Amino acid sequence: MYVIAIANYKGGCGKTTTAINLSACLAYEGNKTLLVDFDPQAYATIGVSWSSKEAKREIYPVIMNAGLADCQIVESIQTVEEGLDFISADESLVQVNEQLSRQVRRHERLSTCLQQIERQNLHYDYVVIDCASNMDVLMENALFCCDELIFPIKTSFLSLHSITNMLKFCHRIVDKRSYPIQVRAVATMFDVRKKIAREVLSNIKDYFGDYLYQTVVRTNVKLEEAVGLGVPITIYDRQSSGFQDYKSLAREVSKQRIVRS
Numbered sequence: 364m365y366v367i368a369i370a371n372y373k374g375g376c377g378k379t380t381t382a383i384n385l386s387a388c389l390a391y392e393g394n395k396t397l398l399v400d401f402d403p404q405a406y407a408t409i410g411v412s413w414s415s416k417e418a419k420r421e422i423y424p425v426i427m428n429a430g431l432a433d434c435q436i437v438e439s440i441q442t443v444e445e446g447l448d449f450i451s452a453d454e455s456l457v458q459v460n461e462q463l464s465r466q467v468r469r470h471e472r473l474s475t476c477l478q479q480i481e482r483q484n485l486h487y488d489y490v491v492i493d494c495a496s497n498m499d500v501l502m503e504n505a506l507f508c509c510d511e512l513i514f515p516i517k518t519s520f521l522s523l524h525s526i527t528n529m530l531k532f533c534h535r536i537v538d539k540r541s542y543p544i545q546v547r548a549v550a551t552m553f554d555v556r557k558k559i560a561r562e563v564l565s566n567i568k569d570y571f572g573d574y575l576y577q578t579v580v581r582t583n584v585k586l587e588e589a590v591g592l593g594v595p596i597t598i599y600d601r602q603s604s605g606f607q608d609y610k611s612l613a614r615e616v617s618k619q620r621i622v623r624s
């Protein structure tokens with residue numbers, strides 16, 4: 364199980380679009396994948412909602428019961444399509460921040476839940492976590508349990524400003540872990556016709572060097588339409604540049620994967 368957190372302190376940079384479509388493309392490439400919506404806005408849940416036939420337990424009670432016998436993470440898993448499962452969120456997830464704020468080891472909840480999945484012999488090649496834009500208890504949980512953190516960075520003005528703060532937050536969590544986090548970035552919403560986009564991409568390349576995925580996700584209206592219809596791009600349009608880009612990213616992610624010891 365290789366756990367990827369999709370996070371960036373900056374809002375609207377393509378986290379949810381990346382979480383949904385990277386998951387879907389990892390599954391398309393033959394990897395059993397679990398997408399976890401870890402944002403109280405629940406846009407990832409909406410983005411795969413076409414498949415929800417029944418109301419299932421959401422991530423909030425699962426996190427609050429982490430470590431208990433009735434945590435029921437396995438019962439909360441739904442299937443989107445062949446190879447792709449997900450766990451939904453809703454606005455109640457925001458209560459985690461308040462309710463756990465004074466608890467020691469509050470950052471270990473999601474990790475404990477994912478271990479429970481493994482203990483029940485459910486095999487996933489990848490778990491992809493869609494994070495909110497806040498550096499809070501939810502984000503601490505996602506960073507504590509991930510093998511890799513992917514920063515989606517929008518190729519527009521001010522996009523690099525959030526990174527330093529995020530990396531500081533990340534280092535605080537790494538200190539609590541027994542293994543490092545692979546930090547990588549992916550450039551999103553790239554429009555080659557815009558000078559500012561080309562300049563920002565060049566800055567992102569300078570900043571991240573080898574830690575920037577070579578795939579650049581182009582602006583593609585099909586990605587927006589797919590979220591609105593509640594389907595991943597693998598189902599909506601396999602001719603689109605959005606599908607090509609996220610498939611290419613999925614291949615790169617698989618290639619760069621470092622198996623957690």
Ligand SMILES: Nc1ncnc2c1ncn2[C@@H]1O[C@H](COP(=O)(O)OP(=O)(O)OP(=O)(O)O)[C@@H](O)[C@H]1O
Pocket residue numbers: 373374375376377378379380381402404406494495496551552553580581582583584586587588590
């Ligand atoms: N490559 C793309 N091409 C076109 N539109 C895109 C692309 N990526 C994201 N978008 C659109 O940009 C908006 C923001 O994207 P998204 O919701 O993925 O960002 P986010 O970082 O998850 O936002 P938030 O901080 O609110 O969680 C959405 O309307 C989405 O459909």
Ligand SMILES: [Mg+2]
Pocket residue numbers: 378379380402406494495
């Ligand atoms: Mg989002």
